[in-house]
Amino acid sequence: MPFIADLHIHSKFSRACSKALEPETLYRWCQLKGITVLGTGDFTHPAWSAQLQEKLVPAEAGLYQLRPELARRQDQDVPQSCRAPVRFLLESEISCIYKKDGKVRKVHHLVFAPSLAAAARLSARLGEIGNIRSDGRPILGLDSRELLALVRGSDPEAYLVPAHAWTPHFAVFGSESGFDSLPECFGDLASEIFAVETGLSSDPPMNWRLSALDRIALISDSDAHSPEKLGREANLFDCELSYPGIFSAIRGRDPERFLKTLEFFPEEGKYHVDGHRKCGARLDPEETIRRGGLCPECGKPVTVGVLHRVEKLADRKTGKRPAGAPDFESLIPLKEVLGQALRVGPGSVKVDALYHRLLARFGSEFRILRELPAAELEAEGLPLPALALARMRRGEVRLQAGFDGEYGTISVLAENDFSHQDQLALL
Ligand SMILES: [Zn+2]
Numbered sequence: 001m002p003f004i005a006d007l008h009i010h011s012k013f014s015r016a017c018s019k020a021l022e023p024e025t026l027y028r029w030c031q032l033k034g035i036t037v038l039g040t041g042d043f044t045h046p047a048w049s050a051q052l053q054e055k056l057v058p059a060e061a062g063l064y065q066l067r068p069e070l071a072r073r074q075d076q077d078v079p080q081s082c083r084a085p086v087r088f089l090l091e092s093e094i095s096c097i098y099k100k101d102g103k104v105r106k107v108h109h110l111v112f113a114p115s116l117a118a119a120a121r122l123s124a125r126l127g128e129i130g131n132i133r134s135d136g137r138p139i140l141g142l143d144s145r146e147l148l149a150l151v152r153g154s155d156p157e158a159y160l161v162p163a164h165a166w167t168p169h170f171a172v173f174g175s176e177s178g179f180d181s182l183p184e185c186f187g188d189l190a191s192e193i194f195a196v197e198t199g200l201s202s203d204p205p206m207n208w209r210l211s212a213l214d215r216i217a218l219i220s221d222s223d224a225h226s227p228e229k230l231g232r233e234a235n236l237f238d239c240e241l242s243y244p245g246i247f248s249a250i251r252g253r254d255p256e257r258f259l260k261t262l263e264f265f266p267e268e269g270k271y272h273v274d275g276h277r278k279c280g281a282r283l284d285p286e287e288t289i290r291r292g293g294l295c296p297e298c299g300k301p302v303t304v305g306v307l308h309r310v311e312k313l314a315d316r317k318t319g320k321r322p323a324g325a326p327d328f329e330s331l332i333p334l335k336e337v338l339g340q341a342l343r344v345g346p347g348s349v350k351v352d353a354l355y356h357r358l359l360a361r362f363g364s365e366f367r368i369l370r371e372l373p374a375a376e377l378e379a380e381g382l383p384l385p386a387l388a389l390a391r392m393r394r395g396e397v398r399l400q401a402g403f404d405g406e407y408g409t410i411s412v413l414a415e416n417d418f419s420h421q422d423q424l425a426l427l
């Protein structure tokens with residue numbers, strides 16, 4: 001049975017993260033979202049690791065589940081329609097900040113461990129190098145190559161995957177403090193890298209433009225800082241439900257077992273194009289080049305976004321899909337879809353009520369976004385959400401790209417749709 005995995009999140013112990021990020025809440029939200037396997041986030045943090053040890057018990061090889069007595073209590077708040085098993089996989093993010101070739105590098109990496117014991121071994125080594133106690137995503141003055149060597153040395157099944165590979169400030173290919181290639185970053189160990197996380201602002205076709213990534217699996221995760229953001233990007237597998245099963249599917253780039261990534265429209269990400277947030281200046285890559293990289297408002301260099309950066313490093317035009325590359329689907333979070341249909345913000349009480357009503361009626365958010373026939377929403381007296389969903393699935397969306405930390409916006413409905421609501425010829 002195919003299942004969805006989100007392999008990059010954070011706990012309440014990471015900076016700027018919700019206090020609600022507890023194992024119990026994650027378990028509940030995974031069911032509401034339709035996620036089967038969730039990265040734990042932050043396993044290097046001593047207090048979070050203590051919680052994981054206390055509240056999780058082993059399940060399938062390399063996976064953990066919430067203790068049954070804790071799970072039962074949470075299940076009372078999960079509608080029957082959404083109830084499903086949830087597994088945890090040990091994951092943490094490390095921020096490496098160091099100097100290489102005369103430049104300051106700031107790169108985030110995901111590290112994965114096949115057991116609590118392996119995670120503890122790796123954390124102990126990292127704790128000798130820097131402070132892993134103050135932040136769930138620790139900052140270490142460690143070269144990426146050295147981190148990779150430590151991870152691979154800690155357990156034969158411990159892996160490193162560069163996180164949100166294209167974001168300007170903290171990524172392996174980032175315009176501000178990254179590298180132009182994996183060998184430049186990881187040196188002689190570059191062949192140990194078998195996957196990169198594409199991040200919210202890029203999608204697979206953008207990454208397919210680099211032949212250097214043809215042998216690399218592209219994974220997508222939420223990097224959630226609050227429970228509601230879980231699964232905003234994720235991976236769809238049809239493999240053995242286990243840590244080795246998942247990593248063998250990723251490493252093998254086997255489209256029979258690693259089926260798809262579930263993506264944001266990349267324009268919605270907050271670093272898609274170039275610009276200056278505080279000046280309100282959004283620039284397409286061509287315009288940035290025409291202006292010599294400078295902001296039209298303040299004259300200082302703009303933040304170069306993901307699209308521009310891909311363009312710079314790409315060695316082929318769009319259109320080629322490398323052999324073995326999984327498929328992908330572009331989705332919009334259900335609350336955004338409902339907010340547009342109700343003409344209120346996605347965080348409003350009205351949207352929240354409808355969201356939970358739909359989940360109780362039809363099942364998890366992913367089930368509604370990906371599988372529910374739009375006609376069923378229409379039959380429920382919800383023609384506009386039905387229309388919005390159908391358009392999202394066909395990719396009929398209007399986008400205003402994000403830049404310099406400002407999320408992009410996406411519209412699936414137009415003024416017209418509201419005035420003709422009673423005579424909607426749907427789908
Ligand atoms: Zn990060």
Ligand SMILES: [Zn+2]
Pocket residue numbers: 276278279281295296297298299300
């Ligand atoms: Zn400016």
